[in-house]
Amino acid sequence: MAESNTRPVVYLDNAATSFPKAPTVAPAISEFLQNAAVNPGRSAHRLSLHAATLVEKTRLKLAELIHAEDHRRIIFTSGCTASLNLAIDGILQHFAGKGVTPHVVSTVVEHNSVLRPLFAAQQRGLVSLTLVPCDTAGRIDPADIARALTPDTTLVVVTAASNALGTIQPLGAIGKVVAEADGPLFLVDAAQGMGLLDIDVQRDSVDLLAFPGHKTLLGPTGIGGLYVGRRVCSVDSPGSSLLQAVFSGGTGSDSQNPSMPDLLPDHYEPGTLNTTGIAGLAAAAEWLAQHNPREMLQHEQSLANLAADRLRDLGGVTVFGPGSNERVGIVAFCTESFVPQELAALLDDPFNIAVRAGLHCAPRVHEHLGLLPGGTVRISFGPFNTESDVDAVVRALEQLL
Template sequence: MSLFLDNAATSFPKPEAVYRAMDAAMREVGVAPGRGGYRQSLAAARIVYEARAALAAFFGVSDSSRLVFTHSATESINIAVSGLLKAGDHVVSTTVEHNALLRPLQLMRERGVEVTLVQGDREGKVSERQIAAALRPNTRLVALAHCSNVTGAIQPVEEIARIARAGGALMLVDAAQSAGYLPIDCETMGIDLLAAPGHKGLFGPPGTGILAIAEGLRLDPLLVGGTGGNASSPHQPEQLPERFESGTTNTPALAGLKAGLDFILEKGLAAIRAKERGLIAQLLEGLRFIPGVVLYGPLAGEHGGAVSFNVEGRDPSELAFALDHNFDISVRAGLHCAPHVHRTIGTYPGGTVRVSPGFFNNEDDIGFFLKAMRELR
């Protein structure tokens, strides 16, 4: 039986309720909301509304209309960055970001936006003091990931948001590796823009994402077109969420995302995090005692769900292939779409092997992985 340890890429398997919700939405509803006044269309609108309201409550967004559905955290980041920044603005980010943030910032740089990347340490961490030192009078945005998909380092988001606000800047958080694992309350933490995928820690299907937008913040849309309303106007609507939700809504996917969130609420975020902590601790402890293994990221204290390592004398891609081919264990090798992180921690250009257990893994799974590693070593 195969062992999936790549939950930092996407959670698998999903809770059974996610599959059932998507199947029911496809079979029993089958249409998008806002495209008619008949019962099926109203049923679709109810699915989308309930998903939006539940996710807004989960992330501390008091006005659910300001939680926008997207196709991915990457799309959410692009809407936030391109919709906010103008030539002459300044952005502070870090050297430990995923390309989902770095590439939109690079595009903005080419359009006249200044970008400062604060240097992360060898564990992949930055401090609020570093962010404060990088702020300028024209700093419009501080943008960073809550948790690294390579090192598992967790950034002090609340403290950094406080620094950003004091400096007159907005705060964008990439929650790809923290949504569904770590507590996030946008209003109490001072997060102005929150981007998160649905298919990772929220247990939803691929092709889902959210962008939470703080009250009073206006962004230009990335995509315009049909929204199911205001059909007589040639202009994109101003009101949210329609301003950012052009095109046909993927109702079955949002039904699945709502079911994933319901699973988290049923199990309890604290219980999910505690299980993840236990598996990560077992993984780190076991890898530490395998000769030749070099671990990256925090080895003590808070740690996200991704563990990166290399084995002296072995190519990470070859090692990942051997785990898959000989033991049917799925891990990821390479740069993990985050080349700057690897430059920061000293693993560029080869990258690392990344192991990321999920809620449906257990101690026996980690034990089997560690046994396989000892054999391969």
Template sequence: MIYFDQAASSFPKPLEVTEAMVKVMNECGANPGRGGHALARQAATYIDQTRMKAASIFGCSDPKKALFYHNATVALNQAIKGLQWQKGDHIIATAFEHNSIRRPLEHIKNKYGVRVTYLKWRGSKTAFTQDVAQAIQPETKLIAMTHASNVTGTLMPLTEIMELAKRNHILTLVDASQTAGHLSINMKAQGIDMLAFPGHKGLLGPQGTGMLLVEGDIELEPIHHGGTGSFSESPNQPEQWPEKLESGTLNTPGIAGLYEAFCIYEQRKDENVPRETILAKQLYQGLTKIAGVACYGPDENEQRMPIVAFNVANVDSQEIAMILDSHYNIAVRAGLHCSPLTHEVLETTNQGIVRASLSIYNTEKEVTSFLEAIAEITAAYSEF
């Protein structure tokens, strides 16, 4: 199979990732922080080293504030719902937001009377930065934004927005679901207060892993309460990090796999032009040459994530994806991609969009085969 659904979950995984997970399952099945015996201590070592590695890679000052969750969705929920809200508080977000941000924002809007402004993308980083500046109000407490659109691959002007936030004493939350593993991110250098990302996408780690990194003295209330393996004498949740915000048994095999993914990423993160970026550019260029195909997002001269979004004439995107799967053995993602506001802006709510997304393991030959398949499909529909 040609797997062009890397923005949903990367596949295949590096051998080191799967070997680390199997090793933990076979040799160290104990709970981290839930006992003083040798296996429990070994499990805790896997957790601690991954926490420190994440803090080092992403520029988080305190590894104890590098928190583990099952995915980026839970991490984003903890960041948003964990802040103290009151009626009249204001949040700035983008129309590119995945439901992992939008739905928690709508929840606190309905629960606390918080106001949320979703800014549309007008095709220019300069224009968007100006829009953010104009949207800031005295009551603005948080800027919560995706680093890149999961639908089109459009990159947001992160540095400029973080500078705006700092000047106006506004907290920031960045969803790096599409950029972690593709772009270098440093929280201290870029002024990011909270950073959330999954392990299973660009980082090439296992599913069931995600993190929230917090930089500086930010108070968060836990959205989950329960066993932490220590401070058990108290009926209340501990105040110490990370225990305060990590209840229940952690996914030790997954976190061990994530550590190996981090190590592999460190070896390639300084590449000038990642392989998948080159391939995505070739794919975009090829699609624009096929009559009847409409592409969305940045043009070939702009930096983008390895995502190419397109449609074939007026054909439903799910139908195109089904044909690619059943007739060409090609996997893509079609539909609304859990980002309905993006499709409202692009006017594709009814049709959806076909999304092809690539990783370092995809090849130029696969891109060529994909373009040939789309050309055949488009030609077939043009006959009707």
């Protein structure tokens, strides 16, 4: 149970953003703003060096979470959308004007932060695109990815877990398929799994991994990152790699160079970093490191499974997504009595239960499952939810349906 605007709210919208945040986040941001909120890497004074140290320590923590080989391979961005755009546009721009139309394989499950940059590039003739279907539970079959690959495929983009249905995708098996093709790069959208799912970029042959700070990492909004792997570029010559720097500007380093500095992470990090966000994210990552992610995932899965079972028992309710351990803490459902938006509004007022309704920025999976235009009601759990929150939503639905 979270407290918001003095009204008790049952917050079941953690897939949109986690709330509450890890308890250490707000004090860390406050402490940073009051005592050390200066520009890192721009000046040699001690405060600036202190801020730069915080940034590098945070990179290290994030690199550890996904078993990255070098913390300089974590690029800070404003969030997962920015990271996905950098990865997709950066690769497609490399091919633009070279007389080759790159082929990209992705899936119907993806979020608009993957689909929209791909559709925009498709409209401009910069890419040929194959979207692999999913099964009725939102699962992507690695064999379908293998079948979609062509000799021109340069990139495969797959989400770690569907934000619409909660389905955890078989990243290891997909990474193997992509690595065996020995050409395309593998980009993972880890928005719903960073810090929670067992992701090992080296074991799973992941070349690029985009993540936000504010969802499963339990940090603030406005900060995220992109992991850039060895097959994409080397640490000291990213300028000649397949991934072009989409933005350029000041980095505080190599200022006489008319181009972006040819080293990681500076090559892809123009402008002043969101150090306030990084201070909060550092505290969140530290908090996560002290709590067992496997247990946290099991907790969220058990709440989701309980909710799915109890919703099914209500009658007149259809629950989507896979069973038991194949999902993160997300449950999507529809009812015979209400369109999703109407039901979500009623859960909010009078019941004070925060959920999300609609297409969840993932239109193609809803189209694929015949759920247009209304989509679903989505409840999504975080580490601080309890069974009493499941009780609250089930009791409200018993009264409404």
